[in-house]
Amino acid sequence: MNAKLLSTVIFILFLINRTTFADQSKSVIAFEPTYLSITVGESHSVNVRLLVPDIIPPNVFIELLYDNKLTDTQGYVNVLPNITFTQQTSIDQSRVIVIHALRNGHLVVTGQSPQINISSMSDFLLIDIARSNALNVLIQIVGWIYFVAWSISFYPQIILNFRRQSVIGLNFDFLALNLLGHSCYSIFNICLYTSHDIQRQYYAKHPHGVLPVLLNDVLFSIHAVFACFITVGQCVFFERGKQRISYIARIIGSILIIFLFISTIVALTNRLSTLNLLYFYSYVKLVITTIKYLPQAWMNYKRKSTEGWSIGNILLDFTGGTLSVLQMFLLAANYNDWSSIFGSPTKFALGLFSVLFDIVFIVQHYILYRTNTFIVSRTSLSTSNADEYTPILHRQS
Ligand SMILES: *[C@@H]1O[C@H](CO)[C@@H](O)[C@H](O)[C@H]1NC(C)=O
Ligand SMILES: *[C@@H]1O[C@H](CO)[C@@H](O)[C@H](O)[C@H]1NC(C)=O
Numbered sequence: 013m014n015a016k017l018l019s020t021v022i023f024i025l026f027l028i029n030r031t032t033f034a035d036q037s038k039s040v041i042a043f044e045p046t047y048l049s050i051t052v053g054e055s056h057s058v059n060v061r062l063l064v065p066d067i068i069p070p071n072v073f074i075e076l077l078y079d080n081k082l083t084d085t086q087g088y089v090n091v092l093p094n095i096t097f098t099q100q101t102s103i104d105q106s107r108v109i110v111i112h113a114l115r116n117g118h119l120v121v122t123g124q125s126p127q128i129n130i131s132s133m134s135d136f137l138l139i140d141i142a143r144s145n146a147l148n149v150l151i152q153i154v155g156w157i158y159f160v161a162w163s164i165s166f167y168p169q170i171i172l173n174f175r176r177q178s179v180i181g182l183n184f185d186f187l188a189l190n191l192l193g194h195s196c197y198s199i200f201n202i203c204l205y206t207s208h209d210i211q212r213q214y215y216a217k218h219p220h221g222v223l224p225v226l227l228n229d230v231l232f233s234i235h236a237v238f239a240c241f242i243t244v245g246q247c248v249f250f251e252r253g254k255q256r257i258s259y260i261a262r263i264i265g266s267i268l269i270i271f272l273f274i275s276t277i278v279a280l281t282n283r284l285s286t287l288n289l290l291y292f293y294s295y296v297k298l299v300i301t302t303i304k305y306l307p308q309a310w311m312n313y314k315r316k317s318t319e320g321w322s323i324g325n326i327l328l329d330f331t332g333g334t335l336s337v338l339q340m341f342l343l344a345a346n347y348n349d350w351s352s353i354f355g356s357p358t359k360f361a362l363g364l365f366s367v368l369f370d371i372v373f374i375v376q377h378y379i380l381y382r383t384n385t386f387i388v389s390r391t392s393l394s395t396s397n398a399d400e401y402t403p404i405l406h407r408q409s
């Protein structure tokens with residue numbers, strides 16, 4: 013598929029762009045660790061290290077900033093002490109500060125100093141403060157269940173195709189759009205999850221935001237691309253009748269790919285931030301999520317049958333979608349951060365739209381076309397594949 017190739021090229025270009033960005037930042041102090049995830053009532057010590065050992069002024073005085081504000085911690089943590097590095101401490105240029113979490117939310121701690129230029133973009137400490145550890149565990153569990161449900165949701169269709177040695181009933185527009193969508197979503201997830209530079213851009217935009225991408229999102233989307241490829245392979249080798257990708261789907265796919273291609277070029281010339289570029293990828297995924305099931309629902313309607321379209325896939329998808337939306341609400345409650353639900357519109361819409369369409373398919377499969385599976389498979393074969401199958405069916409009937 014051309015779409016896949018293009019996405020790969022874009023992704024590589026993107027990686028090159030990312031590394032050149034990262035080199036520009038220059039750290040003068042370091043927080044160790046740079047990210048802290050604690051619960052209200054807990055304390056944690058953090059090391060602050062001076063990274064410029066041969067500094068000329070004798071003393072380096074640092075005042076800490078909370079979300080870029082002096083002294084005002086907004087009640088998230090205790091007020092942290094000022095730090096002074098003196099020349100006497102030439103060997104171990106580090107200080108320990110103890111952080112007590114007082115209120116749930118997100119906080120970015122940076123510093124300012126008359127002697128050195130501390131960049132809030134590169135020298136900072138991120139603190140996520142959770143309401144409760146139990147809620148955190150629940151969030152993890154829900155996350156992994158929907159990850160598993162969504163990941164295995166591809167296989168009932170693959171197994172069904174394999175059993176029937178046929179992909180008749182599986183809509184090719186759906187498959188093509190799904191492949192493009194998951195490729196875009198993989199790019200979004202991988203970049204946001206792995207690049208600290210992009211995470212900084214994200215936190216600069218959402219200072220109190222929680223990163224909307226977790227490890228299971230990354231694994232899910234990569235696996236989804238892989239599963240789509242298996243299904244594409246089945247479409248090549250198994251019986252497929254006269255099914256093909258419609259012109260409408262080709263046009264929509266091309267427009268989306270051209271849009272991403274141009275956006276990537278613009279981002280490479282630094283006229284668009286990499287974070288915004290990633291959002292464009294996620295918007296493409298969003299557009300695809302909203303339309304990808306339409307051709308399949310329409311095809312089921314025209315055939316008056318869901319045969320060849322796996323209901324197992326839909327039931328698992330429904331489970332995954334419901335739990336993913338639930339997880340976002342749990343996260344928001346735990347970190348008192350309802351903006352995070354909308355910080356990742358893709359993830360939210362992915363869950364919501366899946367659930368809505370799954371309900372349509374469940375109604376089609378179990379109510380509308382319940383009795384039609386066997387009979388219609390014959391009539392649909394005899395109408396769509398007049399050449400090959402009609403004689404056999406005629407002999408049978
Ligand atoms: C840090 O130093 C500033 C300026 O000298 C002072 O106003 C502030 O109260 C100090 N903060 C702490 C926590 O000691
Ligand atoms: C900090 O930045 C200012 C202006 O950007 C520059 O004049 C100054 O020399 C810098 N100081 C250090 C210690 O790098």
